[in-house]
Amino acid sequence: MVLNIALLIVTHLVIPIGFLIWLWQAQFESKFNWLINLLMVLLYSLFFFLNGRWDWLSYYLRFLLPIVFVIAVYKSFIKANSLPVYPPKTFKNYLELGISAFVVMLFIASLKGYFFTGSSIDLSFPLKNSLYYVAHGGNSPIINYHNTHPTQQYALDIIKLNVLGARANGLYPRSLTDYAIFGETLYSPCDGTIANLVNDLPNLVPGESDRKNLAGNHILLKCKGADILMAHLLKGSITSQVGSLVKSGDAIAKIGNSGNTSEPHLHIHARKANTGKSILDGEGLPITFDGKFLVRNSVLFPR
Ligand SMILES: [Zn+2]
Structure with missing residues (x-):
């Protein structure tokens, strides 16, 4: 049980807030790299915002994630504003794009739970x-x-x-x-x-x-x-x-x-x-x- 609770705190708060602080601090090669990383951090935070068990910590703690997200986006946007739009065409950048597309598809698949078909x-x-x-x-x-x-x-x-x-x-x-x-x-x-x-x-x-x-x-x-x-x-x-x-x-x-x-x-x-x-x-x-x-x-x- 202690392990479950520790896991809950790590997945629901420590990792998303760590990601958001990283987004805030990181230096990106281009606006494109910044946007892709922003999207990944958004999807992780949104996944736990939507699907997490907030009643174990506090339902209200859930709203910490969007607040930190808005601040991190604003702070990182100021830095990204002076970057070139497109990144150099390197293998690393193509790989990052591929991984992002995959994560977006997984996230979209996870939204199935919000809908049902047939009579109710x-x-x-x-x-x-x-x-x-x-x-x-x-x-x-x-x-x-x-x-x-x-x-x-x-x-x-x-x-x-x-x-x-x-x-x-x-x-x-x-x-x-x-x-x-x-x-x-x-x-x-x-x-x-x-x-x-x-x-x-x-x-x-x-x-x-x-x-x-x-x-x-x-x-x-x-x-x-x-x-x-x-x-x-x-x-x-x-x-x-x-x-x-x-x-x-x-x-x-x-x-x-x-x-x-x-x-x-x-x-x-x-x-x-x-x-x-x-x-x-x-x-x-x-x-x-x-x-x-x-x-x-x-x-x-x-x-
Ligand atoms: Zn039951």
Whole structure:
């Protein structure tokens, strides 16, 4: 865990800010060389700005990157202004151009996660009155670790941000109440019928997980031709029975830490109705919340 956090700090802050300071200080052969290097630094910083896990450090720290970028571009532009436009035609310059073209293509490919094809289901966001953050969501494994699983391709893991813009007090605390989302009320995302539920599994200490009961305490809700799974709920918090009708916005449970989970969060995904034998099988369906397709680093304050 210490290694993961160190890696997070290095990739999200140390490397991009190091690159930006380098851009600021470096001497280039021509305006063309300057532009290519500027593009590379921009793409690296933008990649982590878009795809990084900012809830582990602070969501607000993310905005340090564009601020440093603007200063570095301005400072380096002043120096580059007096350079010739084109560089000498050397092997090194052709190589730099080739590498840049390749990196641009990789970056464009990484944007696939922001789009989906085919039909989707529109739901109401199932949490209210706080600042929520999408930790995993979108249509690419870069921003959504569920994406390689056919049923959970469009699953989302949602957490709540505290006043410092982090998901917890501390980096990986053992106490459940240190996680901002723990105990928050879950509201029904649609008018539907409860098709299945489990309500008696223990609330686990972060770091422990239950590999036998993957979804933990959960609700499977039928609505709009889909089955919606909401997982890792608080023990004993589900107030409905199997067969109960619920309205969109009804309080139905609380967020816990049960099942195969690393820490308190809401897991939600949808599948086409009746396409799976178990609750975790079936044909995955993209979800939009109030018309929006949410991806990692989406934040919202629903009322
Ligand atoms: Zn999940």
